[in-house]
Structure formats: structure tokens, C-alpha cells
Amino acid sequence: MPRQRPPFPSNKGLFGKPSAINNVETWSIIPRIIREGADWFASVGSEKSKGTKSFSLVGKVNNVGLVEVPLGTSLGKIVFDIGGGIPGGKKYKATQMGGPSGGVIPIEHVNVPVDYESVTALGAIMGSGGLVVMDEDSCMVDVAKFFLQFTRDESCGKCAPCRAGIPKLLALLNKITSGKGTLQDIDTILELSEMIQKASICGLGQTAPNPAISTIRHFREEYEAHIIDKKCPAALCQSLFRAPCQHTCPVGLDVPGYISLIKNDKPEEAYKLIMQRLPLPMTVGRVCPHPCERKCRRGQVDQPISIRHLKRYASDYAYEHGLSYTPKVKAAKAEKVAVIGAGPAGLAAAWDLTVEGYKVTVFEALPVAGGMLAVGIPEYRLPKEILNKEIDNIKKLGIEIKLNSPVKDVDALFKEGFKAVFIGIGAHKGDKMGIPGEELEGVYDAIEFLRNINLGKDTKIGKKVAVVGGGNSAIDAARIALRKGAEEVHIVYRREKADMPAEEEEISAAEEEGIKLHLLTAPVKVIGKAGKVAGIECNKMALGDFDKSGRRSPKPITGSEYTIEIDTLIEAIGQRPDTDSLKLGSIKTGKGGTLVADKRTLATDQQGVFAGGDAFTGPWTVIEAIASGHPGLTGRIPKISHTRTYRQPMRRPRNAPGLA
Ligand SMILES: Cc1cc2nc3c(=O)[nH]c(=O)nc-3n(C[C@H](O)[C@H](O)[C@H](O)COP(=O)(O)OP(=O)(O)OC[C@H]3O[C@@H](n4cnc5c(N)ncnc54)[C@H](O)[C@@H]3O)c2cc1C
Known part of the structure; x- marks a missing residue:
């Protein structure tokens, strides 16, 4: 004792x-x-x-x-x-x-x-x-x-x-x-x-x-x-959820429900069930990194169920059969709400608010709606016809999308009579590597490069291209370069393949197309000739201590420098919200230039202004952006109450699927 x-x-x-x-x-x-x-x-x-x-x-x-x-x-x-x-x-x-x-x-x-x-x-x-x-x-x-x-x-x-x-x-x-x-x-x-x-x-x-x-x-x-x-992030505490896949889906899609309907040969009903929470199912059915599948119980037996493909099947079926879904809109309210940015976050917010009865106007800087879905993700992964069909369906609800309408001042919207503003401007400003030679002709930022291609602008691509980065935008830029006539495409990434934030299937597809991966390699200098890119000097890297994300930090190996001869260099190492031309008033920005807001209500420090999507989380995924457009417009705006609660948006983990 x-x-x-x-x-x-x-x-x-x-x-x-x-x-x-x-x-x-x-x-x-x-x-x-x-x-x-x-x-x-x-x-x-x-x-x-x-x-x-x-x-x-x-x-x-x-x-x-x-x-x-x-x-x-x-x-x-x-x-x-x-x-x-x-x-x-x-x-x-x-x-x-x-x-x-x-x-x-x-x-x-x-x-x-x-x-x-x-x-x-x-x-x-x-x-x-x-x-x-x-x-x-x-x-x-x-x-x-x-x-x-x-x-x-x-x-x-x-x-x-x-x-x-x-x-x-x-x-x-x-x-x-x-x-x-x-x-x-x-x-x-x-x-x-x-x-x-x-x-x-x-x-x-x-x-x-x-x-x-x-x-x-x-x-x-x-x-x-x-x-x-009421969430168990690990999807383990049984009282808090019905199925781990549904619990893990950022918008809480009823996965068991729609899989069961598909199984019983009811794809139309499955589509309608999906649409109750997801206004862009054909898009998400193509590009989602499907976090639900990581938690699929079937995965403990052999392979997870292909949940994303089933969603795509049900929504494509609806499209091919001319079916559509329009939710019941509540009685009209007097307040007008402005949404800045027609990306997935802005579109989801506009959809939800319209359903709640508010009059919503979406302001979009570009000549097209869809955000990165339209100007980032390439056509071969997400056909414009599919995206536009979904955007048309969203507009049918009565949402006005004003294209070519960049908002320059958030406060000005209140003067125009809007009672609340949702900022979903994404992260469109590419980060720089900070190495000599970045100013040379032939050096592009991946976001700008993909945007120009997607908008059909004339973009010069050489025969030998290197892309720096390991995320989706790096892979997309490399595969686009190949499709636009480059004969040799290299991807330079400073860590190992398993650390690349891009989707595994995208990396394999790039390799199958002949794109060469230079792993554990970091650029140190862009070499120029007559003001143009002629090569990139790289260092081989060795893995050192673990960093806070649990990955080993790469360290340069002395004397390992080598040069890749190229005529075009595309930088895809990260992005941040472009707030240079948008007066934010009292809204603060934080790490990575992201807008500071409450992570549950999405309310910023400025009364009536909310922020979501990549602009708030940093570059992440379509489904996370849609989820953050759904909840939260609660409390702080008189009479505007928004009670549908979904999964709360989280900060993007450092090595989450998405962008490098
Ligand atoms: C190349 C690439 C590939 C990707 N691939 C995938 C993928 O396969 N799967 C996946 O899930 N995610 C992918 N992503 C990430 C995904 O696209 C983003 O996480 C998502 O689009 C973010 O949505 P958002 O609405 O927050 O911002 P965005 O989609 O960026 O939309 C923001 C919109 O706001 C507009 N805007 C900006 N400033 C203003 C202003 N002042 N006034 C008016 N409008 C303004 C912009 O023009 C843009 O249309 C990819 C991203 C890129 C760049």
C-alpha cells in the first residue's frame, strides 16, 4: 500500500x-x-x-x-x-x-x-x-x-x-x-x-x-x-458523427447517403442530396483532394471507396440528362450583401446568402467567374464547359456576378448601401524565390502564367522549361508548358517526392508525360544571356533535422552545384492574397498576407466585413474554400443571421494538399 x-x-x-x-x-x-x-x-x-x-x-x-x-x-x-x-x-x-x-x-x-x-x-x-x-x-x-x-x-x-x-x-x-x-x-x-x-x-x-x-x-x-x-478532428469520437467520411468532408456532405442512392441506381436523387451542401459538385468531383477518402473505413480493409468519382458520376449524370437543382429561397430580406471575388469561396457565400433571402452582388476583377477554377486549374483537368454550367446554375438563383469589376475600397461598398461584405479574393500574388536573376526575361510566376494561358493570352514558352515548386500549381504549369510546345520540362523541388504537396496522381501523370523531377534540389541563381534566361544553377540538398511540420528540412550540399540549361523558368513556390490594390480599412493582415478574421464566424475586425477562402486560410483547396464560404455570417450584422453551420474552417496545415 x-x-x-x-x-x-x-x-x-x-x-x-x-x-x-x-x-x-x-x-x-x-x-x-x-x-x-x-x-x-x-x-x-x-x-x-x-x-x-x-x-x-x-x-x-x-x-x-x-x-x-x-x-x-x-x-x-x-x-x-x-x-x-x-x-x-x-x-x-x-x-x-x-x-x-x-x-x-x-x-x-x-x-x-x-x-x-x-x-x-x-x-x-x-x-x-x-x-x-x-x-x-x-x-x-x-x-x-x-x-x-x-x-x-x-x-x-x-x-x-x-x-x-x-x-x-x-x-x-x-x-x-x-x-x-x-x-x-x-x-x-x-x-x-x-x-x-x-x-x-x-x-x-x-x-x-x-x-x-x-x-x-x-x-x-x-x-x-x-x-x-461538435467535431472530433480525427473522426474517432463516435457520438459526434455518423460516418468518418461525412465528418471529414469540409462541407459535411452526406457521403453514405449519396453512395447508397447511387448503389440503388438513383443518381438523380444522389445529385440532389449533394447539391444541398455543394453548389459545385461536377468541379469538386474532378479536382477535390478528397480528404474523405483518407478516413474511409473501407481503406482499413483494402482501398478506400472512390468517393470523389462517385460524386462526379452523380453530378455528370444530372448534367448529361439536363437536370438541375435549385434550393428553396427564403422570403426576401431588405439587406444587400456584397461578395468580393467569384472564386469558390465567394460563390458558396453568395449561394448560401441568397438562399437565406439576401440580395447578393458578386464583384469579380477578372473577365470570368470561378477564381482559380477558371484561371488556375487547367482545362484538361477541369473543362470550362463544366465549370460554366455550374456557375450558370448558381446565377439562376438570382445572384448577380459583375465581371471586370475590381473592388478597390471595402468601405466604399457600405456607402453604396451594402450591409455586409464577404471578402473572398483568393491568393493570386506569387511569391518570389529571392535569388539573383529573377528579373530576367523568360521568368514567369506560375499563377500569372496559368492565368494568361487560361484567359487565352499570348504567352511565349521556350523549348526548355524549368518549374520550381512541388504543389498543384507547379505540376499544372509544367504540364501546360508541355502542352504548349516545350520539348523538355523539369520540375525542381527541394524536398523528396513524398513531401510534394501536389496530388499523387498529378505527380505520376507528369512523370508519365516525360517531365523530369529534380528532387532534393534547390535553385540558387538564374543564369542569363543577353537579358534572357539561359539556365538555372541548382544545389543538391540533403535532409537535415525535422521541421515543425514533421518533415526533414533540406540543407544544401556544399560543392553540389549544377546547371540545367533552360530558356523559360516558372516560379511556383507559394502565393499570398493580393491586397495591393484593395483598401482594407481596419481589416488586419497576418502571416502570409492573409486576412485576419475569427476562425469560426469569419468576422474581421471591421464591423460587417467577413473573409474566407484562400484569402483567409492561405492557399488551400477548393472544398475548403467552399466550406469557408458557407458558415459564419452571424451576430455582428443587425438582422443578418446565418444559422447553417457546417464544418468550421481551420488554418491550412503546413503540408496539406494544395500549393507549395
Ligand atoms: C494552379 C492551381 C491548381 C489548383 N489545383 C487544385 C486542385 O486540384 N484541387 C483543389 O482542391 N484546389 C486546387 N487549387 C486551389 C484552389 O483553386 C483554391 O484553393 C481555391 O480556388 C480558392 O478559392 P477562393 O474562392 O478562396 O479564391 P480564388 O479561387 O482565388 O478566387 C478569388 C477571386 O477573387 C477575385 N478578386 C481578387 N481581388 C479582387 C478584387 N479586389 N475585386 C474583385 N475581385 C477580386 C479573383 O480574380 C478571383 O476570381 C489550385 C490552385 C491553383 C493556383
């Missing part, structure tokens, strides 16, 4: 004498220390933590088993080099360290040296040497629950804080995972945890709350998602 300490056993233990109660791992090293000496032992490990440590490496990792490493070895090395990384191409999320009384170390700290000091500083412990690796499918609230169930069962019951406190903690966590939690519950968990830690007699009670404390410390957003949005 536990008893109050001190005295500790090393002072007063068995028969009241000093007793050594160290575990087998410690005893096993003693003979070697005696044989080889203290200096030998101290030569292994980090500055303060000496020697080696054995871990039981388990969870979502390819090589499970017992591993022994010098203390100070980085967590990333254990998980990726020794453990062989995460199975099934899933994303690494965190490691739970130290057994049931330990804590989690999130992906941002994957480089942490595993020694006593560093691990403790992050709220975990070495404990029993358990290392449970977790991937994107692990729910952090559920993880806390799992470990607390263990400590609850192990509690001897001698002291009340542990005996009664742990079940109370567990009850609060259960409340949260069943969708009944409140934000106050998070504070109560932390308060109760502190009490249990301070008042319990033995180490079990003193450390039992660790999983709850550390998951809240590192994953508070995930707790909030369960409480506020």
Missing part, C-alpha cells in the same frame, strides 16, 4: 533500512559501469542525462518493438529512422511518452532530444519508457481518456483525491467526447488535475492527470473543436 513520503526507500525502506528499489533496466547497466568505469558511462548521452534508455516503441509506427538509444537522441530519429515512420502514408501527430502517467509531445517538438530535462520541460516523463506514436487518426481527448481509464483502475483507493478525482476527470472527458462539454469543463479539468497532483499520496495519483494536462496544453484547439464545433 502506498504511504506518505518522505522518507523515501533509499533512506528508510525494507526493515526500516535504506533500500534500493531501482528497476531492472537500471540494475542491468550496473555491472557494465563497474567493469568499464563511470567515464565510459558518462561518455554516452546528453550533457545532463547520461547513458542509454530503452523504450517500448508502439502505436502508429512501422517498426514496433523495444529500442535502446543513447539519451539525447532526437524523438524524430526514434520515430522515423528507427521506427520506420508512419504506416499508410498518414501524417505523424504526436508521441505519448512515459506510460499512462506520461504526456504527449506534439509534432512541433519532433526534434526534441529525448533526455530527462527536455522531455520534462514539454510536460511528458520518461516514466516506464513507453513511446506510443500517434498519427492524424488519433484523437487527443480520447488519448487522455484511455490513459485515465488505466490509472482509475490502478488506483488503490487509499486517498480520496486519486480515488474520487480520477473518475471525475474521466467523466468530464467523456462529457466532452460525447459532445456535451462546455469550455468551463477544460478549466475544471485543469483545476481538478492540480488538486489530484498535489493531494495524492503516491506517484500514481500525483502523475495520473498528466495525460489530460498535456493534451490540453498542446492540443487545446482539439478540445475546443469537440466542445464548440
Whole structure:
């Protein structure tokens, strides 16, 4: 039975004498220390933590088993080099360290040296040497629950804080995972945890709350998602959803419903079901990176169901049979709403607001509607005929889209009588590499290049083209260059193929077409001849430490420079919202030039102004842009209430599918 300490056993233990109660791992090293000496032992490990440590490496990792490493070895090395990384191409999320009384170390700290000091500083412990690796499918609230169930069962019951406190903690966590939690519950968990830690007699009670404390410390957003949005981002907490695919779909499409209708040979009904949440189904059925399929339960058996293709089938069927869907529009309201930008975010917002009864005008700077769907994604992936058909259907609802109408001043729209403004201007300004020679003739920005091609403008493309970047826009630009007469196309990317943010099928298609990938390669200089591009000097890269996204950071290899002879260079390394010609008033911009807004309501700091899509999240995906156009116009505008809630838009993770 536990008893109050001190005295500790090393002072007063068995028969009241000093007793050594160290575990087998410690005893096993003693003979070697005696044989080889203290200096030998101290030569292994980090500055303060000496020697080696054995871990039981388990969870979502390819090589499970017992591993022994010098203390100070980085967590990333254990998980990726020794453990062989995460199975099934899933994303690494965190490691739970130290057994049931330990804590989690999130992906941002994957480089942490595993020694006593560093691990403790992050709220975990070495404990029993358990290392449970977790991937994107692990729910952090559920993880806390799992470990607390263990400590609850192990509690001897001698002291009340542990005996009664742990079940109370567990009850609060259960409340949260069943969708009944409140934000106050998070504070109560932390308060109760502190009490249990301070008042319990033995180490079990003193450390039992660790999983709850550390998951809240590192994953508070995930707790909030369960409480506020009633979402389990990992699609694990059963009470919060019907099917993981539907739960993961940013617009919450009833995937099981439309698949079932298709199965029963009812494609028209399937189309109508899809249209209730997605006004651009033929488009999304072609270009969506289908996050739903990553969570498809069938994938655990063999392959996920091709959900995106089924959506495309149902919506193409409707198109080919002249069917359309028009939702019921509510009674007309007096307020007018302006939408800036006719991309998927703007169009979805216009659709929803019109259904709610508002009079919506969409202002679009370009001569065409559709945003990146029209001027970014190439025709061979998304035919204009398909896109235009969908836009026509949106217009049928009574939405006015004013083309060639760039908005220059947000405030001016209020003076024109609009009561609210939704900004969905996308991210159309290409980032620069910042290397010498970028000003030479023949250097293009991918966004501008694709826009010009899509708008039918004359664009000179040479015979030897290099594209820098690894996202969708890089692949699209490379494949377009090939279609426009280039004889040799190179893609230069600084990381490995698995790190490329572009869709896997797009990368394979590019390779099949003969486009050459230069992986682990970074440009250092654009070489010019008579003011024109003549080549690109590149460095080979080696993979170094892990970065915050869990990918290894590439570092140049000295003396590895080589030149690719080219006459055209296309830069596709990233984009940001182009706010140069749009007066934003009091609306703030943040990281990557994105507009700052509340992530749930999308309200900016300026009364009545909302922002969504790529302009808010940074370059991401069509389905995310549509989702962010759906919710949120709540509260801040008198009489305008918008109650349909869908999945809340999240910030784009660093290596999410989309753009480099
Ligand atoms: C080359 C490329 C390929 C891509 N491929 C895919 C893919 O396969 N799958 C996928 O899911 N996503 C893909 N994406 C990303 C996707 O296209 C975007 O995430 C999505 O279009 C963002 O939608 P949005 O409405 O926020 O912005 P956008 O689609 O960019 O639309 C913004 C609109 O606002 C207009 N605008 C800007 N400023 C003003 C102003 N001042 N006044 C009036 N109008 C203005 C712009 O002209 C534009 O029409 C791709 C992107 C690119 C560039």
C-alpha cells in the first residue's frame, strides 16, 4: 500500500533500512559501469542525462518493438529512422511518452532530444519508457481518456483525491467526447488535475492527470473543436458523427447517403442530396483532394471507396440528362450583401446568402467567374464547359456576378448601401524565390502564367522549361508548358517526392508525360544571356533535422552545384492574397498576407466585413474554400443571421494538399 513520503526507500525502506528499489533496466547497466568505469558511462548521452534508455516503441509506427538509444537522441530519429515512420502514408501527430502517467509531445517538438530535462520541460516523463506514436487518426481527448481509464483502475483507493478525482476527470472527458462539454469543463479539468497532483499520496495519483494536462496544453484547439464545433478532428469520437467520411468532408456532405442512392441506381436523387451542401459538385468531383477518402473505413480493409468519382458520376449524370437543382429561397430580406471575388469561396457565400433571402452582388476583377477554377486549374483537368454550367446554375438563383469589376475600397461598398461584405479574393500574388536573376526575361510566376494561358493570352514558352515548386500549381504549369510546345520540362523541388504537396496522381501523370523531377534540389541563381534566361544553377540538398511540420528540412550540399540549361523558368513556390490594390480599412493582415478574421464566424475586425477562402486560410483547396464560404455570417450584422453551420474552417496545415 502506498504511504506518505518522505522518507523515501533509499533512506528508510525494507526493515526500516535504506533500500534500493531501482528497476531492472537500471540494475542491468550496473555491472557494465563497474567493469568499464563511470567515464565510459558518462561518455554516452546528453550533457545532463547520461547513458542509454530503452523504450517500448508502439502505436502508429512501422517498426514496433523495444529500442535502446543513447539519451539525447532526437524523438524524430526514434520515430522515423528507427521506427520506420508512419504506416499508410498518414501524417505523424504526436508521441505519448512515459506510460499512462506520461504526456504527449506534439509534432512541433519532433526534434526534441529525448533526455530527462527536455522531455520534462514539454510536460511528458520518461516514466516506464513507453513511446506510443500517434498519427492524424488519433484523437487527443480520447488519448487522455484511455490513459485515465488505466490509472482509475490502478488506483488503490487509499486517498480520496486519486480515488474520487480520477473518475471525475474521466467523466468530464467523456462529457466532452460525447459532445456535451462546455469550455468551463477544460478549466475544471485543469483545476481538478492540480488538486489530484498535489493531494495524492503516491506517484500514481500525483502523475495520473498528466495525460489530460498535456493534451490540453498542446492540443487545446482539439478540445475546443469537440466542445464548440461538435467535431472530433480525427473522426474517432463516435457520438459526434455518423460516418468518418461525412465528418471529414469540409462541407459535411452526406457521403453514405449519396453512395447508397447511387448503389440503388438513383443518381438523380444522389445529385440532389449533394447539391444541398455543394453548389459545385461536377468541379469538386474532378479536382477535390478528397480528404474523405483518407478516413474511409473501407481503406482499413483494402482501398478506400472512390468517393470523389462517385460524386462526379452523380453530378455528370444530372448534367448529361439536363437536370438541375435549385434550393428553396427564403422570403426576401431588405439587406444587400456584397461578395468580393467569384472564386469558390465567394460563390458558396453568395449561394448560401441568397438562399437565406439576401440580395447578393458578386464583384469579380477578372473577365470570368470561378477564381482559380477558371484561371488556375487547367482545362484538361477541369473543362470550362463544366465549370460554366455550374456557375450558370448558381446565377439562376438570382445572384448577380459583375465581371471586370475590381473592388478597390471595402468601405466604399457600405456607402453604396451594402450591409455586409464577404471578402473572398483568393491568393493570386506569387511569391518570389529571392535569388539573383529573377528579373530576367523568360521568368514567369506560375499563377500569372496559368492565368494568361487560361484567359487565352499570348504567352511565349521556350523549348526548355524549368518549374520550381512541388504543389498543384507547379505540376499544372509544367504540364501546360508541355502542352504548349516545350520539348523538355523539369520540375525542381527541394524536398523528396513524398513531401510534394501536389496530388499523387498529378505527380505520376507528369512523370508519365516525360517531365523530369529534380528532387532534393534547390535553385540558387538564374543564369542569363543577353537579358534572357539561359539556365538555372541548382544545389543538391540533403535532409537535415525535422521541421515543425514533421518533415526533414533540406540543407544544401556544399560543392553540389549544377546547371540545367533552360530558356523559360516558372516560379511556383507559394502565393499570398493580393491586397495591393484593395483598401482594407481596419481589416488586419497576418502571416502570409492573409486576412485576419475569427476562425469560426469569419468576422474581421471591421464591423460587417467577413473573409474566407484562400484569402483567409492561405492557399488551400477548393472544398475548403467552399466550406469557408458557407458558415459564419452571424451576430455582428443587425438582422443578418446565418444559422447553417457546417464544418468550421481551420488554418491550412503546413503540408496539406494544395500549393507549395
Ligand atoms: C494552379 C492551381 C491548381 C489548383 N489545383 C487544385 C486542385 O486540384 N484541387 C483543389 O482542391 N484546389 C486546387 N487549387 C486551389 C484552389 O483553386 C483554391 O484553393 C481555391 O480556388 C480558392 O478559392 P477562393 O474562392 O478562396 O479564391 P480564388 O479561387 O482565388 O478566387 C478569388 C477571386 O477573387 C477575385 N478578386 C481578387 N481581388 C479582387 C478584387 N479586389 N475585386 C474583385 N475581385 C477580386 C479573383 O480574380 C478571383 O476570381 C489550385 C490552385 C491553383 C493556383
